[in-house]
């Protein structure tokens with residue numbers, strides 16, 4: 590980790606408020622403690638992923654019963670998708686209900702595509718969601734505004750074989766912005782995300798030159814391929830939507846459990 594990235598990791602104002610601290614599992618201690626100092630971070634952040642501490646997010650939960658069933662499987666986070674064109678979209682009252690029943694150790698993350706900052710802040714305030722996943726064409730200043738407003742931000746980057754070597758360029762645009770993580774999803778024409786298509790793991794691993802913020806791998810991840818994806822791309826965390834469904838937008842708890850177990854054990 591460089592001095593610069595340590596400095597950024599410790600920047601105040603990157604969302605340590607009552608929302609983001611309410612639903613926190615152990616992973617958040619890795620990069621959210623301003624008070625405990627840099628030493629603390631150096632000791633806890635692994636330079637290569639340790640499977641048991643793999644951050645796992647299950648995205649696209651749309652009802653309370655599914656939220657409870659998925660939470661029982663032990664993910665770190667679930668994704669609530671506010672992009673209206675997604676089959677996984679849910680409305681605000683349902684999102685609020687889900688957030689109310691989630692156990693404290695499972696964090697809700699709001700997924701947005703090209704929403705206005707005010708709309709995002711309205712939604713996350715209502716639901717007490719601390720982290721926003723920007724999955725559209727939002728420029729860096731949107732992330733900056735959200736962070737200044739006390740939210741944490743995961744920035745999604747859409748990558749295929751053709752643009753993988755530009756990853757450092759995309760990441761550099763956020764040099765001054767204390768993101769919580771980058772999420773790398775597959776680039777597919779006509780889709781912002783949730784395509785079920787695999788991202789180019791090897792090319793991502795080769796191009797990723799950034800020790801902070803951490804990398805979340807997404808795109809076409811399933812219980813069957815997750816261990817290989819982790820081995821190849823070496824992410825800090827993983828995220829799936831379609832890979833744990835029995836039919837479009839319907840989560841299958843058996844697949845969810847298998848995905849989480851395999852992510853944490855490397856399929857062993």
Ligand SMILES: O=C(O)c1ccccc1N[C@@H]1O[C@H](COP(=O)(O)O)[C@@H](O)[C@H]1O
Nearest residue numbers: 675782783785807808809828829830831
């Ligand atoms: O899930 C969606 O429908 C979606 C729509 C628009 C933006 C993001 C979306 N979901 C995110 O996409 C990735 C990859 O999904 P999949 O596993 O390939 O189905 C997922 O991690 C969600 O965070």
